[in-house]
Amino acid sequence: MASVVTRAQDIIRCSLCENGAYYHCLKCRTILCDDCTSTHLSDKSKNHEIVSYTSQKRNFAFDYECAAHNRNNCEIYCKDCKKPICTKCVTGEHRKHNFADLEEAVDEKKAEILNEIQEVEATILKEIQDNKIGLNNDEYEAAIEAIFAQEDLICETVRNYGSKLREQIMKHRKENEEKANKNAFEEKEILRIIQISESMLKSDDTKAILEFKGLKCQLSVPSQSVDRSIPFLEDGLVNMDIVSSMFGALMFSDDVEDKEKMLSEENLSDQLWFHGFITREEAERVLKKNGEFLVREVEKRIEEERFVISTCWNGITHFLVTKEPLEKRVGPNGTVLQLVRHLQTTGEALAPSNPSVLQFPVDRDMCQLDYDNIKLGPKMETSGHNLFRGTFGEQIALVRSDPQDENRLFKNAHLLRFFNHPNIVNLIGYAALHKPVLLVMEDMSGGPLLMYLRKNGPSLTTRKKTNICLDVAKGLEYIHENNCIHRDVAARNCLVSTDGVVKLFDFWMTEIGNVFQVSGKFGRQVPIKWTAPEALLTGTYTPLSDVWAFGILMWEVFSCGQLPYTGMSNKETMEKIPKGYRMESPKDSPKSCVNLMMKCWQEKPEKRCRAREIVKGLQTMILSEK
Structure with a gap:
């Protein structure tokens, strides 16, 4: 309820003088001050019925005695002084202040307290309740058992490393349990304060309500946020030389989604050693010394067989990645990205029939362009070439594609990157991470x-x-x-x-x-x-x-x-x-x-x-x- 703001000079004035009014003659319908009430009653020619003026405005009486005028109850609330006053106070020091009806002021204060209770319940209390419990000890135990199972596969020399990992998990759990216990204690304290506040509201204790300082000021300790990431063991390779690689890194559940995304095929294009749809001949042109490798993509293959690892190892080899080596090396859900990292880390041969070792990744050529920056326009009239007017970024360009013989494009790109003459068309670059492969040249309108x-x-x-x-x-x-x-x-x-x-x-x-x-x-x-x-x-x-x-x-x-x-x-x-x-x-x-x-x-x-x-x-x- 919105309170009514009133000026002192507009409130309860005697009908016969300018003093503040305290009484009302119901028979004569006259509002009277103390002095005029005696004079009014002395007129015996009429019947009089005198009542308190302010008592007619509300259906209840406040038991709140005025500190300045002990014999009067407070019925007005001074908004400037933030305290209840009686009608007599109005003509004194509060004369030019802003006022509200005391009933409305109390209702407004009740609403404020109720809103604050609801806010605390919805925010601070909810956060603490969410963080006080919920630790899944089964998952902790499962992670610890995974460590034990991994230990069984390796020699005794790595058990100390496993103990360190277990200590990390136990420390993580202990810290979370301490936070949860502290939050449980804080929850009880907040619930106690809320219960006291609600009891105060139910008792309708005006003095206590008006003097209430608020819930938040009584909450001294912020909630302890529980780390809800559950540790688990990332499987590592059994490597007798490097203990940590035998266990793998200790990870938490919140990291899983990011890791899977990082290792997904969508991110293969982020690796500089992934050259996209370059041809076999182009791959052979860029591989020069033993240990160099790149990954390229081929068409007309089933989903699991669309990537080729091209290597230089006493000659050029091309290894088609199939489902079998993926599952054997990096598991049933393994990716090409994981396979390449596995082969780089372990130094294993590419296959029993292919002794190539992936040592030196060959980065994509600087001429490889971002496919999204190339826009194709209308096709040009030609006698055999597939040419388009287009743009590369803000630059007008000539774009060529040749889906039937992409070797032509790569042969041109290979030579044009070295040519520099005003009568030889200038190469901007080529895009091969997606199909169709595009050759981008200067504007030749x-x-x-x-x-x-x-x-x-x-x-x-x-x-x-x-x-x-x-x-x-x-x-x-x-x-x-x-x-x-x-x-x-x-x-x-x-x-x-x-x-x-x-x-x-x-x-x-x-x-x-x-x-x-x-x-x-x-x-x-x-x-x-x-x-x-x-x-x-x-x-x-x-x-x-x-x-x-x-x-x-x-x-x-x-x-x-x-x-x-x-x-x-x-x-x-x-x-x-x-x-x-x-x-x-x-x-x-x-x-x-x-x-x-x-x-x-x-x-x-x-x-x-x-x-x-x-x-x-x-x-x-x-x-x-x-």
Whole structure:
């Protein structure tokens, strides 16, 4: 109930004067002070019935004597002085104070006490009750028995270590029991204080209620929080050299969920030695010395057989993780993460048939990107490449995927990370922790050169076409200087940047060295119409084989993206080229460019121009056109 606040000058005034009123004449309906009451009663012409004025306002009487006026009971509560007063006190020192009806003040105080009781019961008492008991001694005993059982499996030399673990458990239990006992004592004390408070409320002792100081101030000792984590023994390996490893670490139940999460397959990607869906060939490229290892994931396997541990141990080996070694090494619920840690800790061989020891984890390449930072946009129009406009973080990027042959992506990533030239596309990185594997490169909004020529060719000037050839020649010169053979120079394997710079792009057929010999028959993916005669006949590639292909690319540029040897099949091309057949130059091609094409198409490789000579020749042509 909200109390009514009243000013002293507005409370119980005599109807005949300004003094405080104490009485009420029911017959005359007049409120009277002491002096006026005598005068009023002296009027014998009327019948009078005098009663206390304030006694009409409540249905009970307080037995609370005013300290200032002993003959009066207190019926008003001074909110400023926080004490009961009588009506006579109002005109004295309390004249300008705030007042409330005493009944309302008592009701308000009762409500405060009741709310405080409920708060203490819901918080402090509940916390203490929750922590006073609840220790499961069976679980403690089970943990101790597990230690004894583990001791039976090992020699006598480790029993001292087991005793230390038991002491930890007993100490943990003792500390919790002491806390629980102390909380039980505090619970009794709080219940006693609450019982006294409730009895006070039931007795309706006004003085005791008003003088009550509160429950919380009587609670001097905070609750002792019981550590509810139950210790248990984490199984360790029986290792005669390291005593602690035979027992394992003493853990508590609250740690189990975090440990299981840490060792779950979801967290495998957090390990730097987990390389995701890299290919077998890529794994073999990065493993260099004995003891090195990595873990990768493969597709088209059942859930238990999707991980491979690739190692270097007197050669490269690939160990498919199956259910049997997992259960044998780390238990029925074991994970690949646990298996790798087990093998690292114990130094055991990977398998009876595989002596590899996991000594040196090979971290993921710095080029591996966070998959979540890559966003794919619309697919580009290409002639065979799976290219998307996209972003990497805030950066506009070109994204490539090749689900049918991911070796192409890794071959490109492997080479592009070392190339640094304005006419070779810049690698941002690749993402392989999830499928599909993605190759992320710089923004090349102009798209593939072949599509660019077919779309814009008729509007391109001779100078622009010559500049396109020069850009490609500069990139080719760079890779030849770095001891590489491209083996697939073609307009389809070049990209155009936003500002029109042309860059070499696809390096999946590139080989390191000055000579590369293909053994066996050509595969279906060999670009017959761009391949030099010596490569077609003997399978031998050199940098001068790239020069032949560059001549074909020049023909593509000046023909605005037409297919070389139009109307001829691959078989016809292979038959005619060694016999001296050469394509006619595209219409309106400059004579200087035609001559350069023909130099590139010399039958004998040694008579062809080298890449650096092509660059100089094209620069001269551009200067002469000014």
